[in-house]
Amino acid sequence: MAKSPSSKTQGGNGLFYPIIGFASCFAFIYMSFGDLWISYNEETTLSFVERNGTQFVVDGRPFYFNGWNSYWMMDRAVDESTKPRIRAMLQGGAKMGLTVCRTWAFNDGGYNALQISPGRFDEKVFRALDHVIAEARQNGIRLILSLVNNLQAYGGKTQYVKWAWEEGVGLSSSNDSFFYDPSIRHYFKTYVKIVLMRRNTYTGIQYRDDPTIFAWELINEPRCMTDASGDILQDWIEEMSTFIKLIDNKHLLTVGLEGFYGPKNPKRSTVNPEFWAADLGSDFIRNSKISTIDFASVHIYPDHWSHNQDFGYQLKFVSKWMLSHIEDGDKELKKPVMFTEFGLSTENKGFDPSQRDKFYKVILDIIYMSTKRNKSGAGTLVWQFWVEGMEEFNDDFGIVPWKRPSTYKLFSEQSCRLARIQGVLPSQKEHLNKLCSQRW
Numbered sequence: 001m002a003k004s005p006s007s008k009t010q011g012g013n014g015l016f017y018p019i020i021g022f023a024s025c026f027a028f029i030y031m032s033f034g035d036l037w038i039s040y041n042e043e044t045t046l047s048f049v050e051r052n053g054t055q056f057v058v059d060g061r062p063f064y065f066n067g068w069n070s071y072w073m074m075d076r077a078v079d080e081s082t083k084p085r086i087r088a089m090l091q092g093g094a095k096m097g098l099t100v101c102r103t104w105a106f107n108d109g110g111y112n113a114l115q116i117s118p119g120r121f122d123e124k125v126f127r128a129l130d131h132v133i134a135e136a137r138q139n140g141i142r143l144i145l146s147l148v149n150n151l152q153a154y155g156g157k158t159q160y161v162k163w164a165w166e167e168g169v170g171l172s173s174s175n176d177s178f179f180y181d182p183s184i185r186h187y188f189k190t191y192v193k194i195v196l197m198r199r200n201t202y203t204g205i206q207y208r209d210d211p212t213i214f215a216w217e218l219i220n221e222p223r224c225m226t227d228a229s230g231d232i233l234q235d236w237i238e239e240m241s242t243f244i245k246l247i248d249n250k251h252l253l254t255v256g257l258e259g260f261y262g263p264k265n266p267k268r269s270t271v272n273p274e275f276w277a278a279d280l281g282s283d284f285i286r287n288s289k290i291s292t293i294d295f296a297s298v299h300i301y302p303d304h305w306s307h308n309q310d311f312g313y314q315l316k317f318v319s320k321w322m323l324s325h326i327e328d329g330d331k332e333l334k335k336p337v338m339f340t341e342f343g344l345s346t347e348n349k350g351f352d353p354s355q356r357d358k359f360y361k362v363i364l365d366i367i368y369m370s371t372k373r374n375k376s377g378a379g380t381l382v383w384q385f386w387v388e389g390m391e392e393f394n395d396d397f398g399i400v401p402w403k404r405p406s407t408y409k410l411f412s413e414q415s416c417r418l419a420r421i422q423g424v425l426p427s428q429k430e431h432l433n434k435l436c437s438q439r440w
Contacts, residue, residue, distance in 0.1 A: 044140045048211040048250055051294050054329055054376035056252075056336050064371040064418045065142075065379035066364070066411060067100030068093060069341060070386060072393045074104060075154075077128035078112050086132055088387045090139040092402060097415025097432050100214055101136065102340055102381050105129060105145035105195060108155025109162075115155070118163050118187040121194065127201055133212055134202035142214035144340070144381070146256060147192060150221045157219075160184045176226045176281075179236040189243055196247045208248035215252035216244060217340075221299065222256060224281030230262050233281045234290075241292035252294040254338070259284050259298035259325055271324045273305035273317065284325065288333050295335050295378070298325045300342035300363065309348060311355055315362055322366045322377065329376025336378040339363065343383040343397035356399075357406050364414045371421050379418075382411070412438075 047059050056063040070089050076082040093101060107114045107125065114125045136143050149156035157178035164170035169183040178184050196208045196216075207213060218240055224233040241253055261267040262283025272278055288296040300321060302314040322339065329337035344359045345351070363380055370377030386398050401408050416436035 044138055046137060046140070046142065046211040049142065049214050049252060051252060051336060054334060054336055054378075055374070056295070056378050062371075062374075062422045063378075064367075064422050065098075065100045066096075066414045066418055067098050067102070067379060067381045069102045069381050069384040071102075071104045071146075071384065072386070072390070073101075073132045074114065074125065074129045075107065075112050076390075076393075077131045078125055083128075083131065085387050085390065086135050087139075089385065090135050090141050092387070093385065094139045094141060095435070096401065096408065096412045097419065097435050098411065099140070099415075100142050100144060100379065100381060102144040102146065102217070103132065104149070104154060104220075106148050106154060106191075108148070108159040110155060110159075113155070115191055118160075118167075119190045119194070126198065130198075130200045130202050133200055133207070133210065137203065137210070137212040142212060144215050144217055144254075145213055146217040146220045147195065148188065148219045150219055150223055150256075160187055163187065174226060176224050176232070179224055179232050185236075185239070188240065192240070192244060193247055196244065208250060211250075213251055215254055215294070216248070217254050217256040217297070218244075219256045221258050222282055222287075225279075227281050228263060228279040230281050230283050230286060234283075234286060237287055237293070238290055241290060245292050253292065254295050254297045254340075255287050255293055256340070257282060257284055257287055257297050257299075259296075259300075259321070262286060267324060271320060273302065273321075274307070277305070285328060285332055288328075288335065293335075296325070296329060296333055296337045297340040298322075298337060300339060303345050303348050314344075315359065318359065318362050319366065322363065326366075326370050326375050326377040333376070335376065337376045338378055339367070339380045341381060341383040345396040347396045353404070354406075357410055360407070360410055364410065368414065368417050371418060 049063055050057050073086050073089070076085050090101070109116070112125055114121060114129065116122055133143060152158045158175040160178050161170060161173065161175050161181070161184065164177075164181060164183045164187070165173055171177055171181045198207045199205070200207065200210065203210070218237065222233055224230070227233070237255055244253055260277040260280055260282055261272050263278045265278075265283055265285055268278040284296065284298070287293070298321075300318060302317045302321070303309065306314070306317065308314075325337050329335055342363055344356045360382065367377050367380050384395070384398050385401055386393055388400060399407060401411065412435060415432065419432055419436060
């Protein structure tokens with residue numbers, strides 16, 4: 001995710017919610033949903049998510065979703081001592097009626113690297129990603145898998161540039177050369193091909209044939225600061241999306257955008273958070289309109305994008321930002337729009353935990369209204385959920401959802417609201433019917 005015009009690292013030692021009594025929270029969760037755990041050992045059958053105009057569909061029925069980000073899953077699945085956290089998080093999400101999780105399918109160089117050097121993979125880490133996908137399938141959760149980071153966390157485009165520079169084939173030491181250097185483009189294509197054609201050691205299914213994967217995301221929060229015109233990034237998106245579709249025409253594909261409007265878009269001055277957002281080398285409309293891109297992605301971080309720290313202002317920005325992009329999906333792109341990250345920082349001056357629930361509610365309500373009216377807003381993925389004992393992976397946005405009943409209730413109710421619109425999918429039936437019969 002992005003905090004400001006500059007980049008950031010992910011997974012730090014940020015503040016997190018004060019912990020309310022564990023015993024009372026556990027009792028609350030168990031009394032409401034404890035008997036649902038038993039159903040998750042059964043094999044779950046999933047169908048591919050497809051697109052029909054501005055809607056996602058599964059088996060011919062509209063698919064709206066309520067989901068979350070847990071970027072750390074592959075990393076934590078490498079070690080046997082931390083591997084159980086993947087199941088705990090996926091089961092916890094399923095119990096809330098959540099159906100989609102976004103996570104990293106990359107770690108380039110460094111600790112627990114999936115890609116050790118260009119085209120060289122650590123099989124132990126690859127098996128960890130296999131495990132994440134297999135666990136998601138078993139719990140009826142679909143995954144959006146991101147393929148590289150614009151930021152330096154987990155390697156990102158900076159690591160690719162470093163590799164090319166060290167091998168003496170790099171054109172420039174600028175990390176934006178990731179987008180235009182022929183050698184680096186070759187590195188990335190090699191990586192993508194190996195990942196898409198990977199055969200899961202647990203399920204025996206190639207990734208490109210696995211409906212557990214909702215979609216691929218080209219890159220998390222792409223920015224090409226050295227080319228404000230956006231031509232370089234646009235060319236990269238066109239080339240890489242076409243390449244992926246040649247290998248895998250079953251899965252949906254998105255860019256991974258934050259949603260900023262570029263220098264030629266009239267909305268740059270009326271909707272963007274501040275002037276700098278138009279000069280990042282990306283443009284929401286232009287980048288998302290490409291025929292090989294199936295849906296648009298948008299992030300929401302008003303507290304880190306604007307100097308105006310008034311909470312009331314931030315809530316108004318959220319509404320305007322979301323409604324603008326849903327309008328774009330309906331009228332300009334004619335594609336679904338997914339809000340793939342949103343969060344409110346604990347480090348804001350005067351932060352109160354209740355503000356976060358208000359912030360979340362605005363976002364969830366707008367998506368609910370969009371789905372009721374058959375608009376392009378299709379779903380949301382909160383940044384970020386994690387489980388106990390993972391403080392080192394928390395940033396100033398992280399939540400253990402079952403430790404805050406009001407937040408748990410908010411997201412569970414959203415799952416039920418969406419289910420009443422679209423019906424209950426077979427993979428959800430057993431636990432969602434139970435969840436939605438609760439009196440909150």
